[in-house]
Amino acid sequence: MLETEALRKVFKKQVAVDDVNLYLKQGESVGLLGPNGAGKSTFISMIATLTKPTSGIVTWNGKNVIKNPNIIRPTLGMVPQEIALYKELSAYENVKFFGKIYRLHGKKLEQRVQEVIELVGLKDRQKELVNNYSGGMQRRINIAVALLHEPEIIIMDEPTVGIDPQSRNYILEMVKKLNEEKGMTVLYTSHYMEEVERLCDRIYIMDHGKVIATGTKDELTGILSSEETINLELEQQSKVFEEALREQSTVLKVTEWEKGLRLIVPKNSRELAGIFHLAEQYQAAITSVNIQVPSLEDVFLHLTGRRLRD
Amino acid sequence: MFNFWEKDMKLLWRDRTELLVIFLMPFILIIILGFALGSVMSGEMTFDMTVALVEKDNPAEAASSFVKQLEEQPLPEQAITGLTQAAEQLQPNQILQQLLEEELDFVTVKQMDAEQAEAQLAAQEIDVIITIPENFTSDFLQASLLNGSEKSTIHIVKGEHSHLEGDILQNIIGQFTATMNLETAIAKAAGPNMSADVEVDIESIAKEETITNREPISSMEYYTIGMAVMFAFFVASTMAGKAYTEHSQLVLNRIILSGRHPLYFLLGKLLAVILMTIIQMLLLFGLSSLLMQSFQPFTWEISLTILAITVFYAVAVGAIGSLLIAITIRFNSNSVAGSFSGGVVSVMELLGGSFTPITTFPDIIQTIGSWTPNGMTLRAYMLANQGMPLADILPYMYRLIIIAVVIFAISLMIFPTRRAAS
Ligand SMILES: Nc1ncnc2c1ncn2[C@@H]1O[C@H](COP(=O)(O)OP(=O)(O)OP(=O)(O)O)[C@@H](O)[C@H]1O
Ligand SMILES: [Mg+2]
Numbered sequence: 001m002l003e004t005e006a007l008r009k010v011f012k013k014q015v016a017v018d019d020v021n022l023y024l025k026q027g028e029s030v031g032l033l034g035p036n037g038a039g040k041s042t043f044i045s046m047i048a049t050l051t052k053p054t055s056g057i058v059t060w061n062g063k064n065v066i067k068n069p070n071i072i073r074p075t076l077g078m079v080p081q082e083i084a085l086y087k088e089l090s091a092y093e094n095v096k097f098f099g100k101i102y103r104l105h106g107k108k109l110e111q112r113v114q115e116v117i118e119l120v121g122l123k124d125r126q127k128e129l130v131n132n133y134s135g136g137m138q139r140r141i142n143i144a145v146a147l148l149h150e151p152e153i154i155i156m157d158e159p160t161v162g163i164d165p166q167s168r169n170y171i172l173e174m175v176k177k178l179n180e181e182k183g184m185t186v187l188y189t190s191h192y193m194e195e196v197e198r199l200c201d202r203i204y205i206m207d208h209g210k211v212i213a214t215g216t217k218d219e220l221t222g223i224l225s226s227e228e229t230i231n232l233e234l235e236q237q238s239k240v241f242e243e244a245l246r247e248q249s250t251v252l253k254v255t256e257w258e259k260g261l262r263l264i265v266p267k268n269s270r271e272l273a274g275i276f277h278l279a280e281q282y283q284a285a286i287t288s289v290n291i292q293v294p295s296l297e298d299v300f301l302h303l304t305g306r307r308l309r310d
Numbered sequence: 311m312f313n314f315w316e317k318d319m320k321l322l323w324r325d326r327t328e329l330l331v332i333f334l335m336p337f338i339l340i341i342i343l344g345f346a347l348g349s350v351m352s353g354e355m356t357f358d359m360t361v362a363l364v365e366k367d368n369p370a371e372a373a374s375s376f377v378k379q380l381e382e383q384p385l386p387e388q389a390i391t392g393l394t395q396a397a398e399q400l401q402p403n404q405i406l407q408q409l410l411e412e413e414l415d416f417v418t419v420k421q422m423d424a425e426q427a428e429a430q431l432a433a434q435e436i437d438v439i440i441t442i443p444e445n446f447t448s449d450f451l452q453a454s455l456l457n458g459s460e461k462s463t464i465h466i467v468k469g470e471h472s473h474l475e476g477d478i479l480q481n482i483i484g485q486f487t488a489t490m491n492l493e494t495a496i497a498k499a500a501g502p503n504m505s506a507d508v509e510v511d512i513e514s515i516a517k518e519e520t521i522t523n524r525e526p527i528s529s530m531e532y533y534t535i536g537m538a539v540m541f542a543f544f545v546a547s548t549m550a551g552k553a554y555t556e557h558s559q560l561v562l563n564r565i566i567l568s569g570r571h572p573l574y575f576l577l578g579k580l581l582a583v584i585l586m587t588i589i590q591m592l593l594l595f596g597l598s599s600l601l602m603q604s605f606q607p608f609t610w611e612i613s614l615t616i617l618a619i620t621v622f623y624a625v626a627v628g629a630i631g632s633l634l635i636a637i638t639i640r641f642n643s644n645s646v647a648g649s650f651s652g653g654v655v656s657v658m659e660l661l662g663g664s665f666t667p668i669t670t671f672p673d674i675i676q677t678i679g680s681w682t683p684n685g686m687t688l689r690a691y692m693l694a695n696q697g698m699p700l701a702d703i704l705p706y707m708y709r710l711i712i713i714a715v716v717i718f719a720i721s722l723m724i725f726p727t728r729r730a731a732s
Contacts, residue, residue: 050563073567084560086317088324093317100313101568145564 001026007056016042018209029179029186031196034206040189048078077151083142087131091141102149116144136167153185193296212303220299233288234260241284314578336541340533359437360418362427372447431469441465534598535691539684542587543655546631550647553635583631587624615694622710623687629717636725658682
């Protein structure tokens with residue numbers, strides 16, 4: 001029901017979003033995963049009709065949204081990355097104010113306000129100023145506001161950045177419930193792969209404005225199904241050992257990590273013996289070995305040579 | 311729109327520091343300025359001044375030569391008699407002297423000759439020299455009764471040590487001569503036959519045109535008005551500052567998504583600025599008149615005029631506020647509102663005369679100042695306070711509205727009503 005085609009945004013000379021194709025089916029929960037500056041917010045903001053694309057198309061149920069933004073606006077709930085609330089007003093006053101903007105009034109307004117505040121679990125503290133809330137509580141109210149007008153689709157831009165584990169958990173559960181019980185379509189942006197793994201049916205991985213991989217979690221990790229990661233803990237880093245490993249035809253990739261080296265090797269290649277042999281030869285003391293099952297993190301690392309979070 | 315406005319009022323109301331700045335600061339400043347620079351302009355001054363009156367003129371001779379001249383004129387007998395009588399009554403020197411000695415009880419007058427006066431001024435024994443030049447009476451009589459064109463001028467020399475006193479006296483003398491000219495012009499227009507009235511008019515000048523309760527404006531009143539028009543600007547810049555800190559772009563995004571026109575946001579702010587300004591100014595005027603007996607005696611007419619000016623000015627301030635807000639949001643920067651309250655306001659204040667009485671400025675600055683919204687409002691308030699009729703004040707109000715409309719139109723052009731900029 002929501003689809004983008006070659007959506008592109010160029011700021012001055014920087015390409016923030018580079019011909020992104022993405023679709024969302026009704027009731028789906030889709031994750032958009034990418035490191036800082038990948039272009040997630042810019043992309044989302046174009047879908048939400050808040051930023052004009054340089055080129056490309058956004059359609060909602062087949063209709064062009066860029067030409068007529070009002071097609072999507074009433075059905076869209078947008079949770080911005082920054083908290084868009086009045087800190088000197090109470091949570092209740094904030095939600096009520098935005099409710100009025102959405103043309104709710106009277107009993108209906110009061111009822112919706114209470115519903116969404118309850119949904120985000122802040123009923124008891126709704127009269128407090130937002131300023132006195134913890135970051136997590138502020139984020140929850142930020143989400144509540146986006147749900148006031150009962151949108152069909154909710155777009156969330158990193159709603160869990162920098163908050164305590166409880167609030168984070170609460171938010172994730174809440175989004176899951178909205179998606180599973182109310183059938184709300186969700187587009188969830190994050191740079192935490194655990195979150196999208198847990199929440200989303202399908203995942204887009206974005207880097208430098210481009211979608212570099214897409215699919216279900218299994219499909220994505222399947223990219224790495226023929227490989228495995230070996231983490232070697234070393235007493236101290238050894239350049240010669242590293243070089244020697246690189247020259248092995250059976251080792252696909254060698255990267256350093258804080259405690260030692262990380263190797264990517266073909267699955268079941270039985271490379272360990274060779275590795276120990278090399279270690280002995282170059283006098284590198286291995287203190288621990290760990291063989292990893294691939295995660296989205298590894299997929300990202302594999303595709304970009306970088307980790308999701310620096 | 312009212313939702314937005316309600317929210318803005320709530321926000322401002324909860325910000326105690328801003329409230330104090332907006333409401334209390336001007337009042338404190340008024341008191342400080344009023345008392346420090348005070349008495350200077352006040353009608354009930356607490357200082358004394360000594361004035362040397364140097365009379366080079368000979369009124370008796372002037373009168374008799376005027377009568378001789380009259381007899382040579384081809385005028386009807388009746389007219390000549392009337393004018394002669396008028397000339398005997400019309401002795402500006404005496405009226406002036408009477409004004410100085412009897413009506414202005416803070417002035418001590420000493421008659422002396424020019425040299426003596428200059429010496430005493432240099433020695434700071436006297437504050438001001440008033441010189442009545444030769445032919446003063448003669449010129450005056452010619453001008454006022456016979457279409458003569460020589461101007462009669464009184465010279466005032468202010469001592470360096472006392473130019474404030476000098477200013478005040480100059481003011482009073484200025485008013486005196488203006489009244490004399492006006493009254494005699496009226497008398498002249500009425501024709502020589504009406505000469506009996508001239509006498510009455512002249513006497514009434516001396517009685518009424520000294521210092522009435524409302525003239526000249528007291529320093530407390532002046533600074534109340536000056537501070538009120540100045541601090542109104544801070545309502546505008548405060549609102550713009552708030553628009554910045556409240557992350558307006560984010561809230562605006564929500565408004566855009568709700569399908570509402572983002573202009574409601576700006577209109578709400580405009581309304582809030584207007585209302586806050588009105589409250590602020592009326593509070594100031596109210597406090598000032600209650601606690602410091604400014605703006606007395608109270609009349610409904612003057613109060614309503616002042617209320618009207620306040621509303622018009624508040625609209626202009628609202629427009630300035632919405633311009634600042636539009637710029638702040640468009641460029642997502644607080645620097646405009648900041649430099650406005652820091653620099654632009656001070657310049658406008660200086661030009662508009664909030665701190666220093668405008669009459670002490672050079673003409674060119676007075677003219678520029680009279681085109682600043684605060685400058686024209688200040689003038690309008692002063693006129694209103696002196697009981698001038700509404701007709702004299704309306705031009706200022708029209709100007710205010712024109713300025714407000716222009717500024718608001720500009721703010722509409724700047725305000726981002728569509729999607730976020732590029
Ligand atoms: N208004 C703008 N003007 C110029 N460049 C911009 C603008 N907005 C974003 N960018 C640039 O576009 C790129 C993508 O930014 P964007 O905010 O979309 O990334 P993101 O994936 O949301 O990152 P984060 O995880 O930090 O939120 C960045 O390099 C950013 O500097
Ligand atoms: Mg972002």
